[in-house]
Amino acid sequence: MLEVRTIHKRFAPDKEVLQGVSLTVEPQEILCLLGPSGCGKSTLLRIIAGLERADQGRVLLNGSDITETPAHRRNVGLMFQDYALFPHLNVAENIAYGLRMHGAPASERRRRVEEMLALVNLEGYAHRSVDDLSGGEQQRVALARTLAPNPTLLLLDEPVANLDRLLREELLEALRRILKRLHVTTIFVTHDQEEAFALADRIAVMRAGRLEQVDAPAPLYRRPANTFVAAFLGFRNLLPILEWRDVHAVCTPIGTFELPERDAAHPAVGARLLIPPDAAVLDSAPSSAAHVPLVGRVVAATFRGSVFRLQVAPEGSKEDSVLYFEFRTRGRERLPVQGEPVRLWLDTAQMCVVKEA
Amino acid sequence: MMQAALYALPILFLTIFYLYPLLAILRVSFGASLTEAMEQASAALRAPGFWRVLWFTTWQATVSTLLTVLVGLPLAGVFARFDFPGRGVMAALLTVPFVMPTVVVAPAFLALIGRNGLLNVWLQRLLHLDAPPIQLEQTIWLILLVHVFYNVAIVIRTVGGFWSTLPPTLAEAAAALGASPRRRFWTVTAPLLAPSLVAASLLVFLFCFTSFGVILILGGLRFATLEVEIYRQAVSYFNLPMAAFLSIVQLFFTFTVMALYTRVQARLSRTLRLRRRAFARRPASWRQWAVVGLALAATFIGVLSPLVALAVRSFTLGDGGPTLIYYQALGENLRQSAFFAPPITAVRNSLVYALATLAISLPLGVIASYALVQPRSRWAAILDPLLLLPLGTSAVTLGFGYIVAMGPLRASPWLAPVAHSLIALPFVVRTFLPALRALDQRLREAASTLGADPLRRWWTIDAPLLLRALLISAAFAFAISLGEFGATLLIARPDRPTMPLVIYRALSQPGLMNYGQALAMSTILMVSTALSILLIERFRLPQGEEF
Numbered sequence: 001m002l003e004v005r006t007i008h009k010r011f012a013p014d015k016e017v018l019q020g021v022s023l024t025v026e027p028q029e030i031l032c033l034l035g036p037s038g039c040g041k042s043t044l045l046r047i048i049a050g051l052e053r054a055d056q057g058r059v060l061l062n063g064s065d066i067t068e069t070p071a072h073r074r075n076v077g078l079m080f081q082d083y084a085l086f087p088h089l090n091v092a093e094n095i096a097y098g099l100r101m102h103g104a105p106a107s108e109r110r111r112r113v114e115e116m117l118a119l120v121n122l123e124g125y126a127h128r129s130v131d132d133l134s135g136g137e138q139q140r141v142a143l144a145r146t147l148a149p150n151p152t153l154l155l156l157d158e159p160v161a162n163l164d165r166l167l168r169e170e171l172l173e174a175l176r177r178i179l180k181r182l183h184v185t186t187i188f189v190t191h192d193q194e195e196a197f198a199l200a201d202r203i204a205v206m207r208a209g210r211l212e213q214v215d216a217p218a219p220l221y222r223r224p225a226n227t228f229v230a231a232f233l234g235f236r237n238l239l240p241i242l243e244w245r246d247v248h249a250v251c252t253p254i255g256t257f258e259l260p261e262r263d264a265a266h267p268a269v270g271a272r273l274l275i276p277p278d279a280a281v282l283d284s285a286p287s288s289a290a291h292v293p294l295v296g297r298v299v300a301a302t303f304r305g306s307v308f309r310l311q312v313a314p315e316g317s318k319e320d321s322v323l324y325f326e327f328r329t330r331g332r333e334r335l336p337v338q339g340e341p342v343r344l345w346l347d348t349a350q351m352c353v354v355k356e357a
Numbered sequence: 358m359m360q361a362a363l364y365a366l367p368i369l370f371l372t373i374f375y376l377y378p379l380l381a382i383l384r385v386s387f388g389a390s391l392t393e394a395m396e397q398a399s400a401a402l403r404a405p406g407f408w409r410v411l412w413f414t415t416w417q418a419t420v421s422t423l424l425t426v427l428v429g430l431p432l433a434g435v436f437a438r439f440d441f442p443g444r445g446v447m448a449a450l451l452t453v454p455f456v457m458p459t460v461v462v463a464p465a466f467l468a469l470i471g472r473n474g475l476l477n478v479w480l481q482r483l484l485h486l487d488a489p490p491i492q493l494e495q496t497i498w499l500i501l502l503v504h505v506f507y508n509v510a511i512v513i514r515t516v517g518g519f520w521s522t523l524p525p526t527l528a529e530a531a532a533a534l535g536a537s538p539r540r541r542f543w544t545v546t547a548p549l550l551a552p553s554l555v556a557a558s559l560l561v562f563l564f565c566f567t568s569f570g571v572i573l574i575l576g577g578l579r580f581a582t583l584e585v586e587i588y589r590q591a592v593s594y595f596n597l598p599m600a601a602f603l604s605i606v607q608l609f610f611t612f613t614v615m616a617l618y619t620r621v622q623a624r625l626s627r628t629l630r631l632r633r634r635a636f637a638r639r640p641a642s643w644r645q646w647a648v649v650g651l652a653l654a655a656t657f658i659g660v661l662s663p664l665v666a667l668a669v670r671s672f673t674l675g676d677g678g679p680t681l682i683y684y685q686a687l688g689e690n691l692r693q694s695a696f697f698a699p700p701i702t703a704v705r706n707s708l709v710y711a712l713a714t715l716a717i718s719l720p721l722g723v724i725a726s727y728a729l730v731q732p733r734s735r736w737a738a739i740l741d742p743l744l745l746l747p748l749g750t751s752a753v754t755l756g757f758g759y760i761v762a763m764g765p766l767r768a769s770p771w772l773a774p775v776a777h778s779l780i781a782l783p784f785v786v787r788t789f790l791p792a793l794r795a796l797d798q799r800l801r802e803a804a805s806t807l808g809a810d811p812l813r814r815w816w817t818i819d820a821p822l823l824l825r826a827l828l829i830s831a832a833f834a835f836a837i838s839l840g841e842f843g844a845t846l847l848i849a850r851p852d853r854p855t856m857p858l859v860i861y862r863a864l865s866q867p868g869l870m871n872y873g874q875a876l877a878m879s880t881i882l883m884v885s886t887a888l889s890i891l892l893i894e895r896f897r898l899p900q901g902e903e904f
Contacts, residue, residue, distance in 0.1 A: 078533040
């Protein structure tokens with residue numbers, strides 16, 4: 001469907017924002033470019049849209065090279081973070097704009113606008129001024145405008161970043177529903193991993209102009225390719241590996257862990273042991289042999305609704321080495337308090353070794 | 358109570374020195390009774406020349422406006438879209454025509470492309486011609502050219518300023534939706550720019566409609582706008598009722614245009630408030646660099662060449678070698694000279710008037726701004742329109758109003774700085790008020806909670822934060838006073854001429870010596886004005902692109 005080959009882009013001699021990015025997007029797939037701000041993800045999106053020229057590399061759409069094709073001849077839809085709704089046109093005129101540019105007759109434009117308004121649940125908004133819309137409504141008009149000319153490929157630049165949290169979740173769900181219904185191939189850009197998980201079929205994690213890992217959400221979460229990806233996904237328990245006992249036993253500052261065979265990564269220098277926050281059991285010892293005990297003291301406890309979080313300083317470790325864990329609140333009468341000693345069982349089956357980024 | 362007394366000051370000033378003279382003109386024009394008024398009006402309408410003058414005034418203003426837009430729009434685009442080395446210099450250069458007095462610019466264009474202008478001298482020498490190849494003197498073309506020179510900055514600043522706040526994503530969204538560059542401009546950029554273009558055009562039209570110095574100096578006896586005709590009727594023929602009638606016709610036109618302008622402007626500032634960011638980018642291709650280079654070169658040459666020509670001619674004897682004789686002559690009172698005192702005393706007069714203007718207009722402007730910034734106050738409701746009206750009143754009308762209204766005060770040397778202050782006041786307010794509005798109220802609140810009494814709060818918060826705006830206002834007022842021509846021509850005492858008056862008198866006398874003295878004095882005035890502009894640019898607020 002879309003193929004991006006070794007794209008390079010420099011904005012200044014010492015500022016290479018894209019350093020040889022290659023990527024393939026399958027038909028009807030929703031791919032997410034995930035990365036911190038300034039990693040080059042928006043630039044890549046703009047290059048695919050034809051708004052920016054790559055210094056090197058090619059962009060292929062359905063097999064044909066569109067690297068030199070100007071933006072207005074690509075039929076690639078792009079939705080901007082600030083929506084870029086035309087303030088001098090009303091809702092219907094905004095949606096019809098692309099159809100007008102493609103020479104659609106008035107009757108078809110009217111029909112298509114109605115169809116799009118129904119799709120984004122804005123029936124009756126046709127003659128509103130775009131200035132009078134709320135943020136969520138503007139977002140949906142922008143989506144309708146982008147989808148109206150039936151783009152071969154849909155690009156979304158931080159589609160819900162400008163909205164408040166509650167609205168964001170609601171619109172993300174609506175967005176996924178619409179995209180899956182229309183079977184439109186989509187690339188979207190975000191810096192928020194939750195958005196990426198909520199929307200994407202596959203996630204490409206970017207960092208400083210390079211792709212770090214491209215994977216489906218579940219494998220990505222289970223086995224981050226390196227410490228950067230792990231940290232960006234929100235994992236905080238990344239223990240330095242002091243020594244490899246054998247192929248699958250690692251020594252860390254808080255003890256030695258016997259890992260299941262599948263996790264026996266090669267003894268890479270600088271690799272770290274990742275312990276997910278939900279990989280611990282509190283109170284009672286589980287029957288599984290994969291669980292190892294950990295004794296420590298509660299540094300901080302925070303209540304988060306259905307879960308609560310503990311920061312635990314393992315016994316015998318230095319003050320600043322703290323582990324972060326998350327437990328279900330349900331069925332628990334009281335939460336541990338600060339200073340209280342705790343005993344946990346860690347599930348080694350959920351741990352994995354990640355390479356240094 | 359104290360506050361009320363302060364706020365009453367600018368209102369009092371405007372009532373005595375603006376509304377009262379205006380009413381006096383009405384009285385002169387319409388006489389004592391209604392029948393007398395009708396008779397005078399119909400006589401004026403039948404007077405030969407009235408329709409001719411009105412027609413000329415209107416069409417030259419229209420053509421000037423169109424030409425100005427034609428030149429200004431591409432430059433505005435370059436300014437709005439591109440960030441390039443020399444951008445700051447270009448912005449500063451564009452302030453120059455805006456502030457330069459007509460008595461500098463008109464001689465400057467003569468010095469460049471007049472019959473004996475620099476360009477003609479060079480071309481004749483280069484191509485061995487007997488007659489000067491450029492024959493623009495006393496033609497409408499020269500007038501139109503100078504009008505474009507004057508007003509192109511208005512288009513660039515108004516339209517360019519607005520253009521630079523349009524997010525580039527709008528045009529990019531259009532591109533992604535299939536619009537070619539040309540269609541992007543016509544379906545997105547142009548409709549969005551339209552209100553700002555209308556606002557700029559109205560302002561340019563207003564300035565060209567009331568053009569005075571340029572027409573008087575460059576048009577000779579052939580061309581007269583309403584403004585010039587008012588002056589002639591009042592001073593040359595002493596036909597006060599006719600002058601008054603013409604003033605009223607002109608006021609009708611200017612107030613109409615002002616009213617339209619205010620409405621468009623209000624709509625513009627509403628849309629502008631939403632986004633205050635500027636989006637200029639580096640040129641990305643050699644073609645864009647070429648466009649930028651061309652614009653820069655055009656600005657440099659267009660703005661600087663007449664001014665440089667003026668300075669060069671003032672140091673050149675005829676078409677011969679360098680000389681200081683014109684400058685020396687400014688210090689002498691020659692017997693055959695048209696002046697009562699050595700012309701150089703005009704420099705002192707001008708400076709004294711300019712300082713007096715500062716002393717009057719700055720305090721009044723600051724007080725008026727504080728009154729205007731109060732939300733929903735009675736003072737603001739009175740002051741707001743009262744401050745707008747002088748902007749739509751031409752200088753000659755004002756001067757004429759003083760002649761008919763001020764009675765024994767007419768001979769007072771104070772009248773000129775008062776008139777200058779009245780003209781400068783709206784500019785002071787327009788520069789100072791936005792800065793005052795932008796001052797975060799919470800800073801004052803923080804100072805209060807930290808124990809500052811109102812006076813200390815003003816001195817420690819307002820004063821330092823508004824100092825820049827105050828300096829810019831001062832520089833504007835100073836430059837306006839230095840260059841004021843129309844009103845001064847009518848009210849200044851002959852024994853205390855200002856620099857513009859000396860220049861005009863010298864230009865209207867025959868002889869090389871007089872012409873040379875005019876150029877020399879013009880050059881002095883140009884340098885003084887340039888220093889004021891330098892001050893303005895030096896202290897321009899950080900968000901300098903807002904114009």
